[in-house]
Amino acid sequence: MTNSTSGGPTILRYTAFSGDPAGGNPAGIVLDAGGLDAAQMLAIAADVGYSESAFVTGIDERTLTVRYFSAKAEVTFCGHATLATAVAFAERQGAGELLFRTPAGEVPVTVAAGPDGVLRATMTSVEPSSEDVPAATVTEALAALHWAESDLDPAFPPRISYAGARHLVLAAGTRSRLADLDYDFTRLGAFMTSLDLTTVQLVWRESDTVYYVRDPFPVGGVVEDPATGAAALAFGAYLRELGVVTAPATITLHQGDDLGRPGVLTLELVPGDPRVRVSGEATAIA
Incomplete structure (x- = not known):
């Protein structure tokens, strides 16, 4: 430890x-x-x-x-x-x-202890923002990911969302597309560096309040981040701006399943507050 x-x-x-x-x-x-x-x-x-x-x-x-x-x-x-x-x-x-x-x-x-005595932390983001992404930027991102435009869910437009760090949000049309992640590490890293992106937030919608997500992180020197709080906060802001959810709302993100390191991130949107909250457990590694 x-x-x-x-x-x-x-x-x-x-x-x-x-x-x-x-x-x-x-x-x-x-x-x-x-x-x-x-x-x-x-x-x-x-x-x-x-x-x-x-x-x-x-x-x-x-x-x-x-x-x-x-x-x-x-x-x-x-x-x-x-x-x-x-x-x-x-x-x-x-x-x-x-x-x-x-x-x-x-x-x-x-930080608060639940009924079982386990500590759970909830953090509140800085004020978020988002921006549209030019078609050429999406094309380069898809090329680096080895995705086709038809792999995207048209209900979720690509955007760069910010809640402390910048993340490009891309929605997969199917769970199998999200599960099959085999990208060009060097090309995606260079693309992200040019846009000052921390991760690319890849998502698949199971329902309006349940999503599976993955975050390639070549700019950090690793292929994939197993559970990404900053990207989760940015994604919560993205969903609210898109009108998919309306506060008050609780959104569950499943991340790490495809890596064998499952985690759960719980988002909360509060009426009258543009910020996003994310909560979860943490434990020491022996």
């Missing part, structure tokens, strides 16, 4: 959006990163080897200043690492209200 060098920071390993250490999305966590510079944080993230790691560089009571690094670069926000960090902090300092100060803005997080 932990390791450290003599006098160095303690590195925690947690998985987010699952109560099973073998499910969800693993994240590295350093709760005492105040003495580390960016190069050291990047080196730790690369050594941990997960899609992202969170570094708490300052704590003022229950306000945490946090930076996030993939194995290749710093990112503005990471949902699953935020959720995992909140649970790890609450296990040591008690459940309740937290505030994460991130490069993308302030993110409130609530």
Whole structure:
């Protein structure tokens, strides 16, 4: 669960959006990163080897200043690492209200124990936004994914959605299309870099409130992110802007099933608040 060098920071390993250490999305966590510079944080993230790691560089009571690094670069926000960090902090300092100060803005997080005593965290996004995507951009994305235009669900137009990080939302017309992910790693990574995308959010609608999702993440140095909180928040905003759901609403995302690391992300839309909430469990990895 932990390791450290003599006098160095303690590195925690947690998985987010699952109560099973073998499910969800693993994240590295350093709760005492105040003495580390960016190069050291990047080196730790690369050594941990997960899609992202969170570094708490300052704590003022229950306000945490946090930076996030993939194995290749710093990112503005990471949902699953935020959720995992909140649970790890609450296990040591008690459940309740937290505030994460991130490069993308302030993110409130609530950690509470359920009837079974299991801690569950709920984070609230920064104010989201979205933008239409030119046809040429969609064409390049599909080429990199090895998808055809006919593979898309026409009810869900491609858009770039933001709720702390930018994600291109593409909806598959069938569950089998989503399950068959075999893309050009280099080409998709270059495409995403050109648009400052964190992931491509691939989705399939089982119902208006239940979706299966996958997130290629070549810009982070991994083929796929198993459970992506930031993309989930962006997708919740996308669904509301599209009019598929109306607040109040609860939306369930299943992610990681096709990787053998199943996780569940629960989205909540609240009337009168443009922000999106996502919640889930997190647990230490032995």
